[in-house]
Amino acid sequence: MANYSTNEFKGGLKVMLDGDPCAILENDYVKPGKGQAFNRVKLRNLMTGRVWERTFKSGESLEGADVLELDMEYLYTDGDMWHFMKTDGSFEQYAVEKKALGETDKWLKEQVVYTVTLWNDNAIAVTPPNFIELEVTETDPGLKGDTAQGGSKPATLSSGAVVRVPLFINQGEVLKVDTRTGEYVSRA
Amino acid sequence: MTVDWRPTAEIATLRERARLMAEVRAFFAERGVWEVETPVLGHGGSTDVHLASLSCEAVTPAGRERLWLQTSPEFHMKRLLAAGSGPIFQIARSFRDGEVGGRHNLEFSMLEWYRPGLDLEGLIAETEALIRRALPEDPGPLRRRRYRELFREHLGLDPFREPLDALRRRAAEAGGLDIAEASRDDCLDLLISLTIEPQLGREGIDVVVDYPAGQAALARRHRDPEDGEWVASRFEVYRHGLELANGYDELTDAAEQRARFEEDNVARRAAGLPEVDVDERLLAALEAGMPAGSGVALGLDRLFQLALGHDSVAEVMAFATPRA
Numbered sequence: 224m225a226n227y228s229t230n231e232f233k234g235g236l237k238v239m240l241d242g243d244p245c246a247i248l249e250n251d252y253v254k255p256g257k258g259q260a261f262n263r264v265k266l267r268n269l270m271t272g273r274v275w276e277r278t279f280k281s282g283e284s285l286e287g288a289d290v291l292e293l294d295m296e297y298l299y300t301d302g303d304m305w306h307f308m309k310t311d312g313s314f315e316q317y318a319v320e321k322k323a324l325g326e327t328d329k330w331l332k333e334q335v336v337y338t339v340t341l342w343n344d345n346a347i348a349v350t351p352p353n354f355i356e357l358e359v360t361e362t363d364p365g366l367k368g369d370t371a372q373g374g375s376k377p378a379t380l381s382s383g384a385v386v387r388v389p390l391f392i393n394q395g396e397v398l399k400v401d402t403r404t405g406e407y408v409s410r411a
Numbered sequence: 412m413t414v415d416w417r418p419t420a421e422i423a424t425l426r427e428r429a430r431l432m433a434e435v436r437a438f439f440a441e442r443g444v445w446e447v448e449t450p451v452l453g454h455g456g457s458t459d460v461h462l463a464s465l466s467c468e469a470v471t472p473a474g475r476e477r478l479w480l481q482t483s484p485e486f487h488m489k490r491l492l493a494a495g496s497g498p499i500f501q502i503a504r505s506f507r508d509g510e511v512g513g514r515h516n517l518e519f520s521m522l523e524w525y526r527p528g529l530d531l532e533g534l535i536a537e538t539e540a541l542i543r544r545a546l547p548e549d550p551g552p553l554r555r556r557r558y559r560e561l562f563r564e565h566l567g568l569d570p571f572r573e574p575l576d577a578l579r580r581r582a583a584e585a586g587g588l589d590i591a592e593a594s595r596d597d598c599l600d601l602l603i604s605l606t607i608e609p610q611l612g613r614e615g616i617d618v619v620v621d622y623p624a625g626q627a628a629l630a631r632r633h634r635d636p637e638d639g640e641w642v643a644s645r646f647e648v649y650r651h652g653l654e655l656a657n658g659y660d661e662l663t664d665a666a667e668q669r670a671r672f673e674e675d676n677v678a679r680r681a682a683g684l685p686e687v688d689v690d691e692r693l694l695a696a697l698e699a700g701m702p703a704g705s706g707v708a709l710g711l712d713r714l715f716q717l718a719l720g721h722d723s724v725a726e727v728m729a730f731a732t733p734r735a
Binding site: 230252253256258277278281282 | 513
């Protein structure tokens with residue numbers, strides 16, 4: 224991979240830092256009156272999801288990371304691995320480990336398209352779509368006529384996620400949920 | 412695709428900028444400091460290790476040659492001083508490669524002025540008066556802060572005495588910097604930029620003096636009365652964490668100046684940076700005799716940013732570089 228110098232750093236660029244692939248989020252140029260200039264860089268470690276703040280002398284460079292983000296459809300799990308398939312018509316499949324799946328394991332639904340992050344052709348992260356439609360598999364019975372009042376209760380969805388839903392929601396209904404916040408949006 | 416053709420500043424802001432420009436010119440006219448214009452393109456560039464000069468090729472009476480876009484009007488203005496100009500000022504378009512961000516733009520307006528016969532204290536007072544005139548409300552009192560005292564107060568260390576490995580550890584904590592071979596000045600630059608500068612000029616105008624001798628650039632040096640350590644005779648002015656101005660008790664010794672340029676080029680070679688031709692005409696002017704005195708460079712866009720209540724220099728420039 225090519226090397227990138229601090230003045231090529233911009234949001235979205237993928238670089239290697241401490242052996243892990245990272246995505247640059249922000250790059251801020253700092254310079255004292257007379258003297259060495261620095262770049263204050265915020266990066267997301269793509270392996271752990273953690274955000275790092277690091278400082279580089281301006282002009283230093285980092286090795287680029289061979290990172291690709293691809294759309295893939297979720298197929299099934301065999302208990303050890305989770306299998307996804309590219310949507311480009313190649314039918315190429317990737318097996319994803321539990322660790323790479325992370326929090327996304329509670330938002331899995333067959334045939335839904337996820338963003339899979341590949342590093343050196345290995346899946347390292349899976350991002351769900353912002354909104355997903357899932358069926359309620361378990362919740363307390365709905366209260367009739369209580370459609371406008373506040374109040375909420377937990378509901379377990381087919382993917383295993385538990386979300387707070389309004390009191391009028393019943394088992395078997397399909398709901399639209401925001402995967403970024405884990406919040407109920409509406410009936411689907 | 413929509414093309415971003417509009418200015419980066421509002422038209423109303425640019426009108427305010429024009430008013431402030433007139434105010435700056437009036438300030439100097441009242442004080443008998445006259446306005447000069449010097450070239451943007453010169454045969455010599457800045458050797459400063461931390462400044463990257465842009466250059467271009469052009470056909471001149473000497474044929475096709477390389478010319479440097481000036482990083483400040485300093486060298487040409489000093490030649491005017493040596494030629495007997497007396498007090499002069501200039502609002503000069505200056506260029507620095509790679510300087511981009513909220514408080515930087517590739518090209519910017521530098522207000523630079525020189526006061527033969529005036530000492531650093533006199534120039535600090537004049538810089539303060541100009542800043543007060545530009546700001547819409549009273550910024551509060553001016554405080555003089557010694558570089559060393561700031562490090563003791565904010566970081567509990569003596570920047571001149573702290574062992575290098577301890578300094579590297581502090582720099583690493585402050586910035587997550589990979590500091591294995593960072594120099595003393597690199598560590599100090601990082602610490603002042605990240606930890607101290609944001610705190611400066613919050614309740615007034617802070618003037619930092621007595622910089623490390625290694626950061627003297629084109630300023631004289633003197634001995635710190637505390638323990639005889641050499642320090643640079645220069646000052647920087649801060650308001651709201653923003654560095655506004657950089658002033659020197661000007662070095663007039665041609666031999667010393669040549670030695671510093673050559674040291675710069677040694678440091679450039681060591682850092683793998685291109686060497687820059689030493690400005691022989693400036694050295695010849697110093698040889699002929701430049702009157703002792705002080706001079707200061709002030710980032711006009713930053714002053715206007717503060718005066719007009721904006722968050723970045725782009726908001727007070729007609730077209731910042733990305734939209735130029």
